[in-house]
Amino acid sequence: MKLKKKIPLIDQVSKSGFWGNKFGGNFVPETLKKPIEDLEIQFNKLKKDKKFISERNRYFKNWIGSPTRFIKLEKLTNHIGGAQIWSKVVSDANGGAHKVYNATVHCLLAKRSGKKIICGDTGAGYAGKMLSMAAKKFGLKCKIFMGAKDIARQQPNVKAIKKNGAEVIPVYSGSQTLVDAVSECMRFWVANCDTTAMCVGSTVGPAIFVRICGWSTSQISRELKVQLIDEFGSVPKKLKLYNCVGGGSSSFGFWNEFMDYDKKQCEFIGVEAGGPAKSKKHAAPLTYGSKIGILHGAAQYVNQDSDGQIEETESISAGLDYPGVSPLHCFLKDTKRARYTAASDEEALNAFKTVTKYEELRPSLEPSHAFSVAIKEAKRLSKDTIVVVNSCGDAYKDRGILEKRLGKKYVKSN
Amino acid sequence: MLNPISAAFKKAKQENRAALLTYTVAGDSSKKKSLEILKSISKDVDILEVGVPHNTPVADGSQIQTSAYRSIKNGIKMNDIFKIVKDFKKSNKYKPIILMGYFNMILQYGENNFLNKCNSSGVNGLIVVDLPWPENKNFAKKCKKKSIYFIQLLSPTTTKIRLKKIIKDSHPMNYFISMLSTTGGKLKVSPNNILKNYNKIKKIDPKKEIVIGFGITEKTIGKLKSADGLVVGSAICKEISKSLKYRQNPVTNVNKLVKKLKSKIL
Numbered sequence: 001m002k003l004k005k006k007i008p009l010i011d012q013v014s015k016s017g018f019w020g021n022k023f024g025g026n027f028v029p030e031t032l033k034k035p036i037e038d039l040e041i042q043f044n045k046l047k048k049d050k051k052f053i054s055e056r057n058r059y060f061k062n063w064i065g066s067p068t069r070f071i072k073l074e075k076l077t078n079h080i081g082g083a084q085i086w087s088k089v090v091s092d093a094n095g096g097a098h099k100v101y102n103a104t105v106h107c108l109l110a111k112r113s114g115k116k117i118i119c120g121d122t123g124a125g126y127a128g129k130m131l132s133m134a135a136k137k138f139g140l141k142c143k144i145f146m147g148a149k150d151i152a153r154q155q156p157n158v159k160a161i162k163k164n165g166a167e168v169i170p171v172y173s174g175s176q177t178l179v180d181a182v183s184e185c186m187r188f189w190v191a192n193c194d195t196t197a198m199c200v201g202s203t204v205g206p207a208i209f210v211r212i213c214g215w216s217t218s219q220i221s222r223e224l225k226v227q228l229i230d231e232f233g234s235v236p237k238k239l240k241l242y243n244c245v246g247g248g249s250s251s252f253g254f255w256n257e258f259m260d261y262d263k264k265q266c267e268f269i270g271v272e273a274g275g276p277a278k279s280k281k282h283a284a285p286l287t288y289g290s291k292i293g294i295l296h297g298a299a300q301y302v303n304q305d306s307d308g309q310i311e312e313t314e315s316i317s318a319g320l321d322y323p324g325v326s327p328l329h330c331f332l333k334d335t336k337r338a339r340y341t342a343a344s345d346e347e348a349l350n351a352f353k354t355v356t357k358y359e360e361l362r363p364s365l366e367p368s369h370a371f372s373v374a375i376k377e378a379k380r381l382s383k384d385t386i387v388v389v390n391s392c393g394d395a396y397k398d399r400g401i402l403e404k405r406l407g408k409k410y411v412k413s414n
Numbered sequence: 415m416l417n418p419i420s421a422a423f424k425k426a427k428q429e430n431r432a433a434l435l436t437y438t439v440a441g442d443s444s445k446k447k448s449l450e451i452l453k454s455i456s457k458d459v460d461i462l463e464v465g466v467p468h469n470t471p472v473a474d475g476s477q478i479q480t481s482a483y484r485s486i487k488n489g490i491k492m493n494d495i496f497k498i499v500k501d502f503k504k505s506n507k508y509k510p511i512i513l514m515g516y517f518n519m520i521l522q523y524g525e526n527n528f529l530n531k532c533n534s535s536g537v538n539g540l541i542v543v544d545l546p547w548p549e550n551k552n553f554a555k556k557c558k559k560k561s562i563y564f565i566q567l568l569s570p571t572t573t574k575i576r577l578k579k580i581i582k583d584s585h586p587m588n589y590f591i592s593m594l595s596t597t598g599g600k601l602k603v604s605p606n607n608i609l610k611n612y613n614k615i616k617k618i619d620p621k622k623e624i625v626i627g628f629g630i631t632e633k634t635i636g637k638l639k640s641a642d643g644l645v646v647g648s649a650i651c652k653e654i655s656k657s658l659k660y661r662q663n664p665v666t667n668v669n670k671l672v673k674k675l676k677s678k679i680l
């Protein structure tokens with residue numbers, strides 16, 4: 001298995017949708033073969049179409065707001081006393097998270113193919129919020145599938161989804177979290193694929209959804225590369241990019257433009273959700289060596305029992321609370337291009353406390369996982385090392401959890 | 415020896431009727447009960463589909479999901495399922511059994527191990543919901559070597575060229591999904607329309623048996639009886655759930671329902 005240079009990773013895929021002959025694929029019911037093939041043809045064509053690219057860029061710039069900020073966390077850096085700690089504030093994007101890139105692209109595609117309805121899954125509620133926002137913008141009806149447990153713990157985003165005029169469909173099966181929302185959304189698509197487009201909320205699902213999502217979030221690293229060169233004159237000699245990994249869309253997008261650099265110059269660190277320190281359950285299939293299995297149409301490392309039943313996960317962060325992970329990350333792990341580790345609920349909460357104590361930034365619980373590892377490792381790194389953390393979500397959505405776990409003083413009113 | 419699946423179709427043809435296929439989830443409502451259900455309906459049913467419950471099913475509606483979750487909660491394991499089949503076959507050697515499920519369960523068991531176990535317990539065919547053609551070519555070949563039918567699914571969205579290719583590679587039995595739906599959806603297409611599609615597919619290779627499934631109930635089964643075979647699943651799972659709710663015996667209730675279904679296609 002080898003990572004090729006000069007070809008985007010989303011295109012290093014076999015005809016049948018596999019990376020490294022092992023990860024990804026299209027394990028889907030027969031009914032979805034045709035709509036998936038249609039989407040593949042459309043995407044492969046449009047991704048080379050200059051007019052489409054400039055349309056996308058226009059929306060990214062004027063509507064999503066690009067570039068998002070790249071800032072030095074001076075006070076945090078001084079406090080830690082090791083590497084320079086920077087952040088790419090992706091939560092600046094319209095709606096407050098990276099999920100807006102994928103949602104926008106899917107709506108553009110749906111619009112062009114004449115679909116009137118779009119459905120999507122959500123965990124933290126961001127993918128749903130962004131899809132509802134984009135659907136409204138492009139005049140599509142929108143249905144969002146969300147686990148009942150996540151509806152309860154991510155109310156601010158649920159309210160936003162409803163305000164955008166989308167329907168929120170609670171999912172009561174299984175663990176009532178993201179994994180069940182994705183299953184239910186796929187089932188809805190199976191039954192309605194003639195009228196409805198589907199947006200998978202991360203770099204997961206059948207291969208085409210992995211590719212579209214990765215292509216969309218790569219905007220993050222395109223911006224970052226320009227910002228790094230602006231700031232340092234070139235891509236720094238010692239660069240470390242920290243990102244939380246749930247399905248893997250923000251991390252992939254944060255790294256993509258730097259894929260061809262040697263990992264000694266530009267290291268990728270993915271941080272999965274380790275779950276509560278005291279619990280055996282986690283959402284970190286890469287870190288804890290889960291076996292390859294099939295989840296939501298793709299082969300990947302996934303938490304499962306010996307029979308192949310998908311195991312329940314546990315994490316304070318709804319966005320990371322997923323038993324599987326993108327085939328792209330499985331590939332990056334096996335080729336050793338990226339390194340993966342996990343942070344526990346408690347470590348993420350502590351990182352949130354530290355970051356908010358020293359900086360104006362309020363990362364949500366997902367990027368707080370990445371901050372936790374970045375802060376720990378930065379201590380031992382030289383001052384000329386540039387650590388960048390993707391702050392891909394804002395803590396507003398987590399106010400209920402933060403208040404309960406850390407007390408009122410950690411919650412802001414907006 | 416003729417695969418019992420083909421023998422079952424042959425017998426139904428001789429009796430001038432469609433074959434009746436049922437789908438029940440292994441281990442629903444318990445290991446014991448699910449075996450009892452199979453035994454009790456086997457006289458009226460031509461081919462028994464036994465569902466392998468999975469907890470992230472991407473093509474099952476709420477009735478089958480409920481059955482599957484119930485069974486998983488009761489602790490069903492792959493080996494229990496093989497045991498149910500084996501126990502059933504002790505007294506019903508020639509009644510064909512098809513296992514229906516998702517590919518991850520086979521992958522984790524190991525393809526070859528799984529097929530060997532199918533052979534030793536008496537499984538005659540497999541339906542793997544999320545292993546479509548051409549991805550299933552290799553596995554289907556392995557099945558053939560073990561004299562197990564790998565049953566291809568065909569859908570209203572399957573293009574004509576694709577239909578031809580799939581049928582060309584297929585074993586003697588295929589499964590036509592009546593409409594765009596998960597299992598157990600309301601029949602949203604008229605039976606006439608379903609039969610029109612069915613007949614088009616049947617023409618591609620009239621020798622292959624094609625059953626129709628998804629959304630078939632007591633109300634609709636009679637109108638589709640010109641097909642080679644008809645599958646009823648969700649309606650039976652629903653009957654089990656209902657029986658449990660009213661504290662009735664699912665075995666007798668399912669048996670009654672199956673007799674009714676059978677009477678509609680005679």
Ligand SMILES: Cc1ncc(COP(=O)(O)O)c(C=O)c1O
Pocket residue numbers: 097123124125126127201202203244245246247248249250251318319320364366367392393394
């Ligand atoms: C803010 C935020 N970060 C990260 C994630 C995890 O997803 P991914 O790994 O696809 O970026 C989510 C998912 O909901 C999220 O809302």
